[in-house]
Each structure stands twice: as structure tokens, then as C-alpha cells.
Amino acid sequence: MILEAILFGSPEPMPLEKLAKIVNEPVEKVEANLKELKKELEENQRGIRILDNNNCWLMVSAPSASEYLLKIRKEQIEGDLSPTALETLAIIAYQGPVTRAEINEIRGVDSTYSLVNLLSRGLIERKTHPQRTNTFLYSISEKFLRHLGLTSMEQLPDYNNIKEKQKNLRNDSGKF
Amino acid sequence: MYQVKFKDFNGPLDLLLKLVEEKNLEIAELSLANVTEDFLNYLNRQELIPAEELADFLVVASTLILIKSKTLLPVLNLSEEEKEEILDLEFQLKLYKFFKETGQLLGEKFKEQKILFPRPIEKIITNNFSPPLNFSLVQLEETYKKLTAFLEKEEPLAKQKIKKIISLKSRIEELMKLFQENNNYALNDLVKNKQNKLEIIMTFLAVLHLAKEKVIKIKQDKNFDQIWILK
Numbered sequence: 001m002i003l004e005a006i007l008f009g010s011p012e013p014m015p016l017e018k019l020a021k022i023v024n025e026p027v028e029k030v031e032a033n034l035k036e037l038k039k040e041l042e043e044n045q046r047g048i049r050i051l052d053n054n055n056c057w058l059m060v061s062a063p064s065a066s067e068y069l070l071k072i073r074k075e076q077i078e079g080d081l082s083p084t085a086l087e088t089l090a091i092i093a094y095q096g097p098v099t100r101a102e103i104n105e106i107r108g109v110d111s112t113y114s115l116v117n118l119l120s121r122g123l124i125e126r127k128t129h130p131q132r133t134n135t136f137l138y139s140i141s142e143k144f145l146r147h148l149g150l151t152s153m154e155q156l157p158d159y160n161n162i163k164e165k166q167k168n169l170r171n172d173s174g175k176f
Numbered sequence: 177m178y179q180v181k182f183k184d185f186n187g188p189l190d191l192l193l194k195l196v197e198e199k200n201l202e203i204a205e206l207s208l209a210n211v212t213e214d215f216l217n218y219l220n221r222q223e224l225i226p227a228e229e230l231a232d233f234l235v236v237a238s239t240l241i242l243i244k245s246k247t248l249l250p251v252l253n254l255s256e257e258e259k260e261e262i263l264d265l266e267f268q269l270k271l272y273k274f275f276k277e278t279g280q281l282l283g284e285k286f287k288e289q290k291i292l293f294p295r296p297i298e299k300i301i302t303n304n305f306s307p308p309l310n311f312s313l314v315q316l317e318e319t320y321k322k323l324t325a326f327l328e329k330e331e332p333l334a335k336q337k338i339k340k341i342i343s344l345k346s347r348i349e350e351l352m353k354l355f356q357e358n359n360n361y362a363l364n365d366l367v368k369n370k371q372n373k374l375e376i377i378m379t380f381l382a383v384l385h386l387a388k389e390k391v392i393k394i395k396q397d398k399n400f401d402q403i404w405i406l407k
Contacts, residue, residue, distance in 0.1 A: 008295070010295075011294055011295045011296060011297045012294070012297070049292060051292060051294075058294050059294065059295065060292035060293055060294050061292055061293040062292070063290040063292060064290075066289060066290045066291045066292070066293075067289075069291070069293050070289065070291065073293055073296070080283065080286075080287070081283060081286070083186070083276070083279065083280070083283075084186050086279030086280060086282055086283045087275050087276050087279040088279075089279060089282060090275045090276075090278040090279040090281075090282055091275050093278075093282070094275070094278065105268075106268070106271055106272060106275060107186075107187060107189065107190075107272065107275075108187040108188050108189035108190070108232055108236070108268070108272065109186060109187030109188075109189075109190075109229060109232060110228075110229075145292070146291055146292040146293070146294070147286060147291055148282065148285045148286065148290070149285070149288070149290030149291065149292060150292075151292065157278070157281060
């Protein structure tokens with residue numbers, strides 16, 4: 001209940017650790033409660049949802065309310081993304097956090113331009129690689145999820161099967 | 177025979193995938209052997225492929241040739257490394273196909289505009305007038321003076337800027353005249369008064385401007401050498 005109120009009061013994504021500190025409870029317990037709350041809102045088809053990305057939690061409106069909210073709120077909707085940018089975005093969504101070199105390897109071409117484009121649209125985020133300080137790790141942003149109407153990464157089509165699927169691709173090729 | 181245009185694909189994997197799909201083939205060794213010729217035809221028309229991407233295309237081409245040779249010469253004994261290379265290309269192509277299709281799916285989902293809205297960030301109103309307790313008329317006057325003094329200081333700066341712009345413009349005109357008389361000068365000779373820093377800077381800027389406008393060319397044979405300005 002308190003967690004719900006805190007998320008209501010915060011217009012920006014709340015890091016899990018910060019939430020735990022505020023309510024003075026262990027991180028694991030807070031996370032379990034948040035998941036419970038999230039599930040409850042989704043199952044009861046409420047007008048609000050809870051989005052989690054990269055251990056940050058945010059209260060948002062339900063996907064089915066989108067067309068009504070668009071009447072009172074302006075969300076900057078930019079032009080369509082190019083197939084190249086979408087490809088890059090898909091790789092980051094399913095493989096992230098991922099380096100530019102890894103993206104290039106999958107695509108077989110340089111992806112610098114797409115990455116700059118996606119960063120400027122706020123659909124991806126980057127942070128310094130913990131082991132290699134001259135390398136960036138790219139991952140998708142909370143805005144990416146919000147614009148797809150998803151409240152967590154796992155809701156991406158086939159997300160949980162993807163690792164399995166990749167293994168199958170290998171197996172089909174006779175590897176392993 | 178091949179209908180794919182260069183603009184239609186992005187990199188060697190994308191081209192390979194298009195060629196395989198055009199023939200309605202599954203991604204497998206045999207189908208790759210099938211499109212090897214088409215792929216190589218692209219490489220032959222090298223002008224279609226940017227130089228910096230050529231290496232990527234050649235890597236794929238070499239594996240394709242390997243696959244093709246294997247189908248043509250079944251007796252050919254491939255090393256473990258070569259077998260691996262073929263499997264890697266197949267895997268890479270399947271993985272690429274997956275992400276390409278998933279990307280398209282994401283694109284369609286974006287178009288549905290099912291956007292989740294967070295609560296708007298509240299604007300904090302700060303335009304209240306809240307004078308400090310020790311507020312006095314004297315303070316008000318002092319503050320006012322401080323502010324106006326600050327404004328006056330701006331004036332000479334602006335003049336200096338205008339002067340610079342004027343002198344740059346006239347410097348450009350002077351140089352143009354010089355170039356009507358002679359076709360080449362050393363940069364050093366263009367500066368009349370070498371003690372005047374502003375003039376050196378203006379001359380340099382004027383030269384850069386004229387070079388940008390393609391009125392003149394700048395030539396220097398090696399670092400720290402004399403810089404020549406040619407018409």
C-alpha cells in the first residue's frame with residue numbers, strides 16, 4: 001500500500017534500492033511486494049500499471065487507456081524508425097546490455113549511425129562497461145517500453161524463449 | 177538475373193538474406209551454395225559497395241565460395257576450421273534474420289501507439305516575491321546600481337566585436353585585391369604588421385574564409401613549412 005503511494009507520488013522511475021531505503025525494508029521483500037502489486041493491477045485490469053526496467057519502478061497508465069490519454073497529454077511521436085534502426089533496437093532489446101562491437105557482429109555492418117539515432121530519440125541508454133572503460137554498454141530505456149505499451153522486458157514477444165531459440169538456431173546448424 | 181538494388185540492403189548479411197529469400201529458400205548450406213553466384217556478381221560491381229564495407233562483404237564471399245566448392249566437389253575434405261566457418265555463417269544469417277524480423281515487429285508495435293504515460297512532472301512555481309527580513313531601500317538602490325553597472329560593462333565588448341567583424345571583412349577585400357595582382361603569396365607576406373596579433377588572426381581567418389569559398393587554395397609541403405596561398 002505504501003509502495004503504491006510512493007510510486008504514485010514519484011513522476012520518475014524509482015530505483016529499487018531507494019524504495020527499500022524509504023520504507024526501511026530489505027530489497028528482496030520490497031521487490032516481491034512490487035511484483036505482487038504489479039500482477040494485481042494487471043489481473044484486475046486497472047487503469048494504472050507498474051513498469052519496471054533495469055531495477056527502476058514507475059507508475060504508468062494502462063495500455064488500453066492510451067488513445068484517451070493522447071487527447072490530454074502530448075507525447076512526442078517522431079517519424080518511423082528505419083529498418084536498420086529497428087534491427088539495432090531489436091538486438092539491444094533481446095541481447096542487452098550489449099556493446100557496439102557485438103551489435104556490429106550480428107548485423108555484419110557498422111551500427112554507429114543507428115545507435116546515435118536511437119540515443120537521441122531516448123529509446124536506448126548507454127553506460128560505461130564495468131570492465132572496459134573505453135566501451136559502452138547499450139540497453140533499452142523505460143521510454144522504449146512505454147512506447148510499446150509494455151510494463152517489463154519479459155513482455156517482449158518471445159523474450160523468455162529467445163535464449164532457448166538462439167541455442168536451437170545453433171543446434172539446427174549442427175553445432176553442440 | 178538479380179533484382180536486388182544496392183540501396184535495398186544493408187551490409188553483406190542483409191544482401192545474402194535477400195538473395196536466399198528471393199529464391200524462397202530456407203537458410204541452409206545448399207541454399208547458400210545456390211546464391212553464391214548472385215552474391216559474387218554484386219562484388220564484381222564493386223562501385224555499388226562503399227569501400228569501407230567491402231572487407232565485410234569479402235569475408236562472407238570467401239565462406240560462400242567455400243560452400244560452393246564443397247557442393248561441386250563432394251570429395252573435397254574440409255578442415256574442422258572450415259566446417260566451423262560454414263556453420264558460423266549459417267548461424268549468423270539465422271540470427272540476423274531473427275533480429276531483422278523482430279525489428280519489423282517492433283516497428284509495427286510502435287505504430288499502434290499504445291503508450292503508457294507516467295504522471296507528469298509537477299512544475300514548481302517560484303515567481304513569488306519573498307524579500308529577506310533585513311530588506312531596505314538602501315539595499316534596493318545598491319542592488320539596482322550593481323545590476324546597471326553590469327549592463328554598462330557589456331557595451332565596449334560589443335563594439336570590439338563589431339570592430340573585429342569589420343576588420344575581417346576589409347581584410348578579405350584587401351586579400352582579394354592582392355590576388356588580382358599576383359597569383360601566389362606566402363602566408364607570412366600577407367601580414368603587414370607582424371607585431372599586431374589581431375592582424376595576424378584576421379589575416380588567417382580571412383585566408384580560411386577564402387579557402388572555404390574556394391577562391392584560393394592553401395598549400396603546405398610538410399609540417400611547420402612555409403604556407404603558400406595560391407589563387
